[in-house]
Amino acid sequence: MKKKILTNSMNYIKNKKKHLNSEQLEIIEYGLESIYLTITKIIIILLLAKILNIFKETILMIVFYNIIRLFVFGLHAKNSTACLITSLMLFIGGTYLAIYLNISLIIKEILSILCLILIIIYAPADTEKRPLINKKKRKKFKILSILTTIIIICLITYLNNNVLTNFMVIGLIEATIMILPITYKLYKLPYNNYKNYNYI
Numbered sequence: 001m002k003k004k005i006l007t008n009s010m011n012y013i014k015n016k017k018k019h020l021n022s023e024q025l026e027i028i029e030y031g032l033e034s035i036y037l038t039i040t041k042i043i044i045i046l047l048l049a050k051i052l053n054i055f056k057e058t059i060l061m062i063v064f065y066n067i068i069r070l071f072v073f074g075l076h077a078k079n080s081t082a083c084l085i086t087s088l089m090l091f092i093g094g095t096y097l098a099i100y101l102n103i104s105l106i107i108k109e110i111l112s113i114l115c116l117i118l119i120i121i122y123a124p125a126d127t128e129k130r131p132l133i134n135k136k137k138r139k140k141f142k143i144l145s146i147l148t149t150i151i152i153i154c155l156i157t158y159l160n161n162n163v164l165t166n167f168m169v170i171g172l173i174e175a176t177i178m179i180l181p182i183t184y185k186l187y188k189l190p191y192n193n194y195k196n197y198n199y200i
Helices: 001-017 023-052 055-072 080-100 105-122 133-156 162-178 181-186
Strands: none
Touching: 001 181, 023 055, 023 080, 055 080, 055 133, 055 162, 080 162, 105 133, 105 162, 133 162
């Protein structure tokens, strides 16, 4: 199914955009594949969430995870199966933790500050397919990562809603785990990929 959709899409693009070179077509194909995998993964996760009666909560988990993920980046699994399993653990598992865990405010603050320290050290974390070669961009995303995390910590501290702040802190922890060198090692993925290039 995936192969057929991607092949048909690429054939259409090649016919309509004959001026594109092989490198540009490769980038487009990678983008289309990423979109396909993301859409199918989200459909599966949300269907399961609906069955488990945690649909709204799962959407909340996805939102808080991706708010920080947007700037810290982090690893992507090698194949769609590993990606789906990881996403189910993050979003379905994370949702259940957020709903049922009773975490004190001081513990949330400690965990959040620990995440901030790790983000200062390791963010942004790139991938082999999308290395962050440009030094200015890496600095920009690090600053945005730190600022976003500080805002989340402030919200965790001042919002008087235990469940909502659970979603925030768990989303922050999950996104932080995905940028750690040890996590890359567990997934057998290369780390700091930009160092393999003559970057600017």
